[in-house]
Amino acid sequence: MEQKWLEIHISVPAAAVDLVCHELAALGSTGVQVFERKLDTFVVPDPEADAPDTYPLQAYFAATEDQAELAQRISEALAPLHAAFPGNWSDPRMVPVAGDDWAEGWKQHFPVFRVGGLVVRPSWEEVTPASGEVLVTLDPGMAFGTGTHGTTRLCLEVLVETLAAQENAPRVLDVGTGSGILAIAAAVLGAAQVVACDIDEEACRVAAENAAANGVADAIEITVRPLEELGSGFDIVLANILAEENVRLAAELVARLTSGGTLILSGILQEKEALVRKGFAPFALAGPQVSYRDEWVCLTYRRVG
Ligand SMILES: C[S@@+](CC[C@H](N)C(=O)[O-])C[C@H]1O[C@@H](n2cnc3c(N)ncnc32)[C@H](O)[C@@H]1O
The missing domain is CATH 3.40.50.150 (Vaccinia Virus protein VP39)
Structure with a gap:
């Protein structure tokens, strides 16, 4: 199947998560997911990645990106953060993803959730709020x-x-x-x-x-x-x-x-x-x-x- 997306897998110290997301978005990622550490389906190449202060991230880029050039830009953008946030960093890993896999893989990590009477849903999930519930629709953006x-x-x-x-x-x-x-x-x-x-x-x-x-x-x-x-x-x-x-x-x-x-x-x-x-x-x-x-x-x- 034709490749549609590139996933970048990387594990980073907890304190650096926000800034790494920001840098990846600035480099053109269409979305960055931050995973709970215990997510069993996430394959992390770094054996240190289960350390308590480390989060796995997945960033999504268009497959038209030149992989070597993108890897270089990511390394350069994250180098100052390596220095500022010492800890367990894995090397970024590129995973080309076929279209159908992308669609399902991406969406399963944005479940509908409720906080009190508030229901937060991604736009592709149909939700009928119960009486008294208020709906917020959010799409993962940059x-x-x-x-x-x-x-x-x-x-x-x-x-x-x-x-x-x-x-x-x-x-x-x-x-x-x-x-x-x-x-x-x-x-x-x-x-x-x-x-x-x-x-x-x-x-x-x-x-x-x-x-x-x-x-x-x-x-x-x-x-x-x-x-x-x-x-x-x-x-x-x-x-x-x-x-x-x-x-x-x-x-x-x-x-x-x-x-x-x-x-x-x-x-x-x-x-x-x-x-x-x-x-x-x-x-x-x-x-x-x-x-x-x-x-x-x-x-x-x-x-x-
Ligand atoms: C962790 S995100 C929180 C986003 C959202 N409020 C939430 O709760 O999910 C932090 C946001 O704060 C912004 N930020 C960081 N320092 C800031 C500052 N001094 N003034 C305004 N925004 C700031 C960042 O650009 C980023 O979008």
């Missing part, structure tokens, strides 16, 4: 956030719970919106206004497409403007960005909250929990409420000052 990653799931769980407890429709700020999944979830669940920012223009473009596909484009302002330019008075602030980035932005994140507002921080490896707690300790915050998934932690604070 931006992070299909909902299958532990950090996204943690944020969604806390977001759904926090929205349900609000007396009035809240204003929500989503810092590092990626695919827009959290902002879209907030909008469909009744937020009065959502502002979603990302430093990556491509992420903003994908988020805007996803917002339009869910009929909430008018409810979400999507912007590349930096956090410090985004005003204040938000009842809920979400930041699913790396631990160090959360700490760096701590004062700016807290300043955007109303008194009594909820701050939901994720993208934090469990080994970095103490670092983030320390970074937010100087502020007038109650909490955190803590939730865990895989290696990740989500810290939820309430502004008291």
